[in-house]
Amino acid sequence: MKLLLLLGLVALSQCLVSRVPLRRAKTLRQSLQEHGLLEDYLKKHPYNLADKYFPKQHSAEPMTNFLDNSYFGTISIGTPPQKFTVIFDTGSSNLWVPSVYCSSPGCKDHRRFNPAESSTFVGTNESLYIAYGTGSMTGVLGYDNVKVADIKVIDQIFGLAETEPGNFFSYCLFDGILGLAFPSIASSGATPVFDNMMSEGLVAKDLFSVYLSKDEQKGSFVLFGAIDHAYTTNGIHWIPLSAETYWQITMDSVSIGGEPVACSNGCQAIVDTGTSLLAVPNGALNAILGALGVSVGSNGQISCSAISSLPDVVFNIHGNAFAVPPRAYVIEMAGSCMLGFQGMNVPxxxxxxxxxxxxxxxxxxxxxxxxxNMVGLSRLS
Structure with missing residues (x-):
C-alpha cells in the first residue's frame, strides 16, 4: 500500500484533466485598449522583428526524472524572471503556476508568482478553472513574458492559481503545469505556450520532441522546434492524429503473445507525458491482467521475481507494433513490484x-x- 500511495502522491498519472468550457479570454490588446493603456504599453514593449526573421533553430529544456514517476523542468515568468518548476504536459493545454493570492497548502509549499514584482505583468478579470482526477485549481488569467529554455515568449497568457483545494499538489515536487496539447481544449480559451512559439516564429519547425530517461537517470528533455536524430537511429514511425484536441491517435489492437487481448476492433489513445502509468479502460485492464496471469484482485501487485517470465505488451498502431517489455511496465520501488497499468474509464x-x-x-x-498533425515514434535502443 505504501507503493500505491506514493505513486498517487508524486505522479500526475492520477490527474486526468477535465476541461470546463468558460468564456474565451480577451486578447491582451483588447484588455489594454479597454483600459486606455494600449499606447503606453506598446512604447514599453516594442515588437522585435529579429524574432520573426531570425528565429531560434531549436531549444532544449532539460527535465528532472523523479522516481520514473514525473518529469519536470524550469521556466521563468515576469521581469525580473521568477522561476517555477512545471510538468510539460501533452495531455492538457494551459500554463498555470501558484500565485501569492493563494493560501491553499498546495500553494504554500511551492514558489508563488507575485505580479507586483514583475514590470511586464498585465492582469485581467478572466477566471480559470481546471479539474484533475485528484485535485483542481482556480485562479485568474494574466499576461507576462515566459521563458522556456532559451525561448522567450512575449505576453503569454497564463493562470495564477488562487486556490488548490485538497492535499494532492502539496506532495508534488513541481509548482505548476505547462500544457502542450491543442488550443481546442484550453480552459478559458487561453492560447497555449507552444502555439505562441509557432505564431511568433520562435521555433524553426512547428514541432517538439520528448525523451524520458529510465531508472531515474539524468538526460530527459523536451526539445522545441527540432528532432534530435541521435535518438532516431531506429527510424521514425509516423502516426496521423485522429483528433486535434489531445495528441490523440487510433490504435488497431493490443496484443500479448501474438494474440489480441484488448482494443480488438480499434480504439482511441492519447500520448500523454503528464500521465505516469498506462491508463486503460477497466474491462481492458482485466483482460490484460488475465493474459499476464495476474489476479484481478491483486491491485496489480506481483512478485518481483516474476518479471523475467512476463511477455511484452504490444500496442499495434497504424500498421506497426510498438512493444513495451516487462522491465518497462513493471514498477519496482522499495522492494515491491506492481504493474504500471491503471484502470480508468474515459468515454x-x-x-x-x-x-x-x-x-x-x-x-x-x-x-x-x-x-x-502527426506523432512520430522511434524505438530507443
Missing part, C-alpha cells in the same frame, strides 16, 4: 480512451508534429 465519442503515459513513452523518442 469519448469514439469509445473509451487509452492513455499512453510515461511507461510507454520511456521506450520511444516521441515527436509531436503540429505542422502535419
Amino acid at each position: 469519448t465519442e469514439a469509445g473509451e480512451l487509452w492513455i499512453l503515459g510515461d511507461v510507454f513513452i520511456r521506450e520511444y523518442y516521441v515527436i509531436f508534429d503540429r505542422a502535419n
